[in-house]
Amino acid sequence: MQFIDLKAQQNLIKDNIDTNIRQVLDHGQYIMGPEVGELEHRLAQYVGTGHSVDCSSGTDALLLALMAYGVGPGDAIFTTPFTFIATAEVISVLGATPVFVDIDSQTFNIDSEHLSRAVSAINKNDRSIYPLPLAHSPTSLTPKGIIAVDLFGLPADYDRINALAQDHGLFVIEDAAQSFGALYKGKPACSLSQIACTSFFPAKPLGCYGDGGMCFTDDDDLSEAVRYIRVHGKGTHKYDNARVGINGRLDTLQAAILLAKIDIFPEEIELRQKVAQCYNDLLSSSSGIRVPQSFNGKQSVWAQYSILAWDENHRSNLQQALKEQNIPTAIYYPKPLHLQTAFSYLGYEPGDFPVSENCAQRIFSIPMHPYLEIKDQEIIAKTISSS
Numbered sequence: 001m002q003f004i005d006l007k008a009q010q011n012l013i014k015d016n017i018d019t020n021i022r023q024v025l026d027h028g029q030y031i032m033g034p035e036v037g038e039l040e041h042r043l044a045q046y047v048g049t050g051h052s053v054d055c056s057s058g059t060d061a062l063l064l065a066l067m068a069y070g071v072g073p074g075d076a077i078f079t080t081p082f083t084f085i086a087t088a089e090v091i092s093v094l095g096a097t098p099v100f101v102d103i104d105s106q107t108f109n110i111d112s113e114h115l116s117r118a119v120s121a122i123n124k125n126d127r128s129i130y131p132l133p134l135a136h137s138p139t140s141l142t143p144k145g146i147i148a149v150d151l152f153g154l155p156a157d158y159d160r161i162n163a164l165a166q167d168h169g170l171f172v173i174e175d176a177a178q179s180f181g182a183l184y185k186g187k188p189a190c191s192l193s194q195i196a197c198t199s200f201f202p203a204k205p206l207g208c209y210g211d212g213g214m215c216f217t218d219d220d221d222l223s224e225a226v227r228y229i230r231v232h233g234k235g236t237h238k239y240d241n242a243r244v245g246i247n248g249r250l251d252t253l254q255a256a257i258l259l260a261k262i263d264i265f266p267e268e269i270e271l272r273q274k275v276a277q278c279y280n281d282l283l284s285s286s287s288g289i290r291v292p293q294s295f296n297g298k299q300s301v302w303a304q305y306s307i308l309a310w311d312e313n314h315r316s317n318l319q320q321a322l323k324e325q326n327i328p329t330a331i332y333y334p335k336p337l338h339l340q341t342a343f344s345y346l347g348y349e350p351g352d353f354p355v356s357e358n359c360a361q362r363i364f365s366i367p368m369h370p371y372l373e374i375k376d377q378e379i380i381a382k383t384i385s386s387s
């Protein structure tokens with residue numbers, strides 16, 4: 001059994017993939033070929049934003065967005081410690097400071113009430129209001145923006161996050177690396193804040209065959225800034241560098257592959273809903289585990305189907321039992337970011353974000369992809385229920 005079955009998908013679209021790749025080899029425009037612009041156009045339409053800029057990865061999409069806002073030393077960027085390291089890493093790379101905010105235990109996404117306390121703690125220079133990085137005096141930090149993450153494909157609480165951001169003059173970046181294809185109150189993920197960043201890493205809901213990503217925004221200036229920064233800060237002329245940028249382009253070949261995948265994507269989203277619903281039905285009576293909740297007005301795209309065991313021991317027992325049946329599992333994420341060595345310089349301590357720490361000990365993900373068969377889901381559920 002596969003954790004994510006990319007081969008089953010490839011078999012369905014093999015002819016289109018081959019044709020699209022062949023076309024790129026024929027025209028030879030490997031950098032910024034016509035497929036790149038076509039992909040931008042199609043995905044902007046899908047998401048409903050005025051602009052989209054593709055780039056080399058989800059990580060670079062986040063970096064480009066932060067650079068477009070001019071983020072640098074002294075800036076506090078609020079985000080969750082229960083995410084892939086890229087979300088916070090890009091903040092540090094620019095010399096700004098990640099300020100972590102604990103998650104909601106039901107959604108695994110940033111808790112907006114905690115977010116409000118973290119902003120107050122910095123503004124009032126008072127660590128008793130909320131845990132802050134020790135490495136910097138709060139007075140040397142200026143609240144600048146928020147990176148909200150749509151973890152496992154479920155959009156964060158944007159009504160509250162955007163309102164809070166507006167009250168405090170902060171920008172909001174949607175880390176939609178896992179949520180392309182999800183919905184929040186009828187609106188597509190990637191359109192839920194000023195700028196959104198997604199990833200086309202192969203295992204994401206819409207993946208290519210290498211690295212890739214995209215930024216989405218309605219803001220003309222932001223879009224233009226991202227576009228320039230993506231190509232070495234290029235101005236109007238190739239060797240006129242208006243600002244410092246990076247080499248963050250998407251390969252034409254990857255765009256060509258994504259164009260073949262987009263055609264079946266809406267169907268795949270429906271299949272993902274069915275697979276998730278089937279898991280919920282099969283697992284709801286298993287005692288001791290918690291399956292993902294459904295939330296009014298939100299539709300996850302199920303990048304992962306993650307469940308909570310009772311405790312760490314129970315989780316290893318379940319994973320072991322599944323492994324004996326050749327069923328792969330994974331842990332996203334075993335260690336919250338504030339406890340990672342890379343962020344030890346921030347001076348956070350165990351106990352600062354108890355919900356994230358508790359979930360990190362209990363969570364694990366089971367196979368999830370559009371082509372998972374019911375008989376396999378039944379074996380998985382039976383193994384979990386009887387362990």
Ligand SMILES: *Cc1c(COP(=O)(O)O)cnc(C)c1O
Binds near residue numbers: 083086087149178200
């Ligand atoms: C995958 C991921 C990223 C980074 O995307 P890459 O394309 O791998 O660089 C960023 N944030 C989250 C939440 C992710 O899951």
